[in-house]
Amino acid sequence: MLKIGVIGGRETVMGFKALGLDAFPVTDVAHAREVFGNLTRAEEQEYAIIYIEEGYAQALSAEIDKFKDSPTPAIILIPGRDGSLGLGQSALKAAVERAVGSDIL
Amino acid sequence: MPKSTITPTRMVLNQQKARLKTATRGHKLLKDKRDELMRQFMEVVRRNRELRTKVEEGLTEAFSALGVASAIMSPDMLEQAILCPRQSVELGISFKNVMSVNVPVYDFKTKTADAGDIYPYGFAQTSGELDDALGKLSAVFADMLELAEVEKSMQLMAQEIEKTRRRVNALEFVMIPECQENIRYISMKLEENDRSSKVRLMKVKDMILKESLEEKQAERAARATRSK
Numbered sequence: 001m002l003k004i005g006v007i008g009g010r011e012t013v014m015g016f017k018a019l020g021l022d023a024f025p026v027t028d029v030a031h032a033r034e035v036f037g038n039l040t041r042a043e044e045q046e047y048a049i050i051y052i053e054e055g056y057a058q059a060l061s062a063e064i065d066k067f068k069d070s071p072t073p074a075i076i077l078i079p080g081r082d083g084s085l086g087l088g089q090s091a092l093k094a095a096v097e098r099a100v101g102s103d104i105l
Numbered sequence: 106m107p108k109s110t111i112t113p114t115r116m117v118l119n120q121q122k123a124r125l126k127t128a129t130r131g132h133k134l135l136k137d138k139r140d141e142l143m144r145q146f147m148e149v150v151r152r153n154r155e156l157r158t159k160v161e162e163g164l165t166e167a168f169s170a171l172g173v174a175s176a177i178m179s180p181d182m183l184e185q186a187i188l189c190p191r192q193s194v195e196l197g198i199s200f201k202n203v204m205s206v207n208v209p210v211y212d213f214k215t216k217t218a219d220a221g222d223i224y225p226y227g228f229a230q231t232s233g234e235l236d237d238a239l240g241k242l243s244a245v246f247a248d249m250l251e252l253a254e255v256e257k258s259m260q261l262m263a264q265e266i267e268k269t270r271r272r273v274n275a276l277e278f279v280m281i282p283e284c285q286e287n288i289r290y291i292s293m294k295l296e297e298n299d300r301s302s303k304v305r306l307m308k309v310k311d312m313i314l315k316e317s318l319e320e321k322q323a324e325r326a327a328r329a330t331r332s333k
Contacts, residue, residue, distance in 0.1 A: 001195040001214075014183075015171050015242045020193040048198050048211065049253045069264050071200065071207055074257035078249070081168050084161045092153055095259050099146055099266040 002072075003046050005039050007032055008053030012080050016051070032056040036063060040073060047073050053080040054087045111287055113294035121291065125284040132276040139269045142204050146262045153259050156252040163245030170238035177232045186231045187239075206265045208258035213250055 006016040006023045013023035024039070026032040032052075039047050040063075050073050057064060057077045064075050077088045097103050111117055175183050197212035 002198055004194060004196055011171070011175070012168070014187060015167060015238060016246075018187040018239050019243055019246055048196050048209070049250075051249065051253075068260050071209055071257070071261065072198065074209065074253045076249070076253045076256055079161050079164055081172070084165070088157050088161065089154075091256070092150065092157065092259070095263040096150055099143070099263040099270075101270070 002048035004049045004051070005047045006051045006078075007035055007039070007056060008051075008078070009055075009080060012053050012078075021051075022047075026056065029056060029059040033060055033063065036060055040067065049074045049076065051076050051078045053078060054085045055080050058085070058087060111291070113291045113298075115295065118288065118291040118295070121284055121287045125281065125288065128276055128280045128284060132273060132281060135269055135273045135276065138204060139266060139273055142206070142262060142266050142269060145203060146259070146266060149255055149259045149262060153252070153255045156248055156255060160245060160248050160252050163241065163248065167238055167241040167245055170234060170241055174232055174234035174238050177234055182231070183235065186235060203258070203262070204265070206258075206261050208261055209254060211250055211254050 004021045006013045006021050007026060008024075010025040010027075013025050017023035024035045026035055036050070036052070039050055052060070052064070052075060054077050057075075067073060067075055077091065079085065079088070093103055111121075178186075195214045197214065199210050199212065200207040201210050202208075
């Protein structure tokens with residue numbers, strides 16, 4: 001069976017822990033990168049979905065883009081405590097642009 | 106003129122014709138695939154947009170409720186309350202084939218039978234705000250799961266559409282015109298060869314006729330002189 005991971009600030013992931021997801025509180029970008037690397041390591045493939053807080057995802061976009069074309073894991077951005085940065089919407093735009101060739105939204 | 110050097114023979118002509126036929130057929134099929142993928146992709150995008158706004162709103166709400174809870178309770182108490190989750194989730198994953206794109210379908214299972222059983226603490230020592238926050242969070246989680254599914258499908262489909270579009274364009278603007286050009290070139294060359302050989306034959310025939318005519322005339326002249 002596969003698992004769901006959540007990467008984000010302490011306050012963000014705390015609630016998800018109660019829901020039974022694997023929460024990984026991180027303190028800074030370097031830490032987030034390390035945790036993300038651990039979760040996505042090829043030989044394990046334990047995590048099918050990784051939710052990652054937008055603020056950290058911004059810094060890790062190069063790593064995240066690598067998994068865009070592989071069926072697992074799905075890496076989904078979630079807003080942090082301070083509200084949405086709109087990065088999730090821009091990911092949607094990017095996908096549309098890729099498929100259609102221009103931004104039609 | 107054809108780009109690559111091709112030999113203008115009947116065999117190559119047949120090859121090129123077969124290639125053109127396959128390319129045209131492939132082009133039609135791929136175009137259909139692209140159109141259908143596009144249609145489904147737009148649906149997925151629409152759904153994704155809905156879910157995204159829903160999840161973002163829900164999460165912001167849940168986080169603010171959690172903020173209230175953490176303001177009321179001491180951080181230690183809060184930490185303790187949710188330190189050992191009672192619930193744990195397992196995720197099954199299967200793949201659905203949408204126009205040759207394998208999109209994931211998640212099958213979500215909670216360990217305890219009751220999905221609402223999310224409070225890993227006794228109610229005596231925690232504030233009601235925490236219950237509220239967790240309730241909101243678990244409500245939004247179902248949408249988050251669907252969002253993951255939809256967003257991944259969207260990315261995979263976008264990739265496939267891009268690939269298909271490139272193939273369609275390559276066939277339409279490179280392969281097919283090239284084939285047609287080659288066929289035209291070869292058939293013209295073959296016709297030209299035909300004509301030239303025909304002309305040659307006519308020339309040869311003329312020459313032979315002339316020769317035989319001269320021979321006959323010479324014979325006749327010879328006979329005339331003999332009879333004289």
